[in-house]
Structure formats: C-alpha cells, structure tokens
Amino acid sequence: DDMVLIPAGEFIMGSDETDGRIGFEVGIDSMPKHRVSVKAFRIDPYEVSIGPYRRFVTAAGHEPPAIWKDYKMFGYPQPADDHPVIDVNFHDAQAYCKWAGKRLPTEAEWEKAARGADGRIWPWGNTLDLDRLNTEDSTDYWTTPVGRFPGGASPYGVYDLAGNAMEWTASILESYPGSPRTIAPDKKFRILRGGSWGMPANPFARAAHRHYRLADLAQPDFGFRCAKDAK
DSSP, rough: OOOOOSSSSSEEESSGGSSOOTTTBBBBBGGEEEEEEOOOEEEEESBBBBBHHHHHHHHOOOOOOGGGGGGGGGOOOOOOSSBBBOOOOHHHHHHHHHTTBBBBOOOHHHHHHHTTTTTSSSSTBBOOOGGSSSSSTOOSSSSSOOOOOGOOTTTTTTOOOOOHHHHEEEEOOOOOOOOOOOOOOOEEEEEEOOOOTSOOHHHTTTOOOOOOEEOOOOOTEEEEEEEEEEE
C-alpha cells in the first residue's frame, strides 16, 4: 500500500485578506483562517485513475461514468488508463473507496495534505507556478496522467492536489466558524477541492479554495482520491 501518512496535529485552514483580494483570489466561503487539528490518516498519493476504476466497475457491477460511452460525443479525446477517472459523482467516489477498503477524505484532511501545517497557498509554496499543475491556464486543455507534475507535490509528497481533476471530499457544505457568510449544513451538497484542467488556477486550484456541488452531479472534471484512518 503506497498511501501517504499525514501526521496528526494542527494546521492552518482557510484564507483571509493576506492571501489575496476577497472575492477574487480568496473566496468568501473559504474564510476565515482558523486552526484545525486532525488525527493521523493516510491518503492516496495520486488521484484514482481510469484503470483501477474500470476494475471496480467490472468487479462491483457499478455503472461506469457516462463519458465512457463516447468521449468524442462530449468533445474530448479518450484518455489513457493512467489519467484520473472523471465524470463521477460523490456517490460513485464513495462507492469506489468503500470497495477498495478506504474512504473519502474530509475537506480538513484534504487541505492539510495539500498545504502542510504552515498555511501555504499552493502545495509547493505561496507563489503560483503554472508549470507545476494542469489547469485551464496550461496548454493541455484536458486531463494529464496522474503524477505528471512532480514539482507540484505537497509537503507530504501527494500529487495533483492542484489541478487535473477536482476532487470530491466527504464533507457537507457548511460555513466555517466566524465566516462572513452563514451557510446552514446541507447534506445535498458536498465539497470538492483542488481545481481542475477546466478551471483557471486562480482561485480554484488554491489549497484553501472550497467548491461545492450537488452530490448527484457528475462533470468531466470531477474526480477523487481515497483516504483511510492511520493504524
């Protein structure tokens, strides 16, 4: 098992005005910065790719992503098996993780794995470098093989936490303590993190940026990775 161990302890979660302009680089729903403590856990170093997901579909009899029926119909080239699986909703991602003996990470776990304990803006530091991630700003305009950007790895050695596929987490939509906008918890919506090949890096691929969608929704840039409790 090549999962990466993320140690227990506090980290800085969220954003504030020191990270950029509110409403532009910094989303209101990502405010304020606050300290969060998580237990030790393990997380996949790479996004779940098409090859393993195909094995899951076959073994579990799970419905394959709609985009598999005809990529060209959706306007995209067919990716190789080492590209992240996409066009999956929250329930698909959750089912795969359960089948694999794992689970989806919470958004706090995901953010700590992405930015470390020091509150950095990007997995590699505080300055955007478009050579370290796959987003709308790059020249690929589609998914890339998982782990293709080693320079974009997080402090713990986790890849593609910025760009490539936006990743489902287990967390429901709700506001942070002290947030300027109050959001009542809503289980119909789940948090996604990390930006994607189809979104600009700023602000969507920032480690602290929150994105939320209906749990039933699947899009051609929605993917995931798994986590599990540390033993």
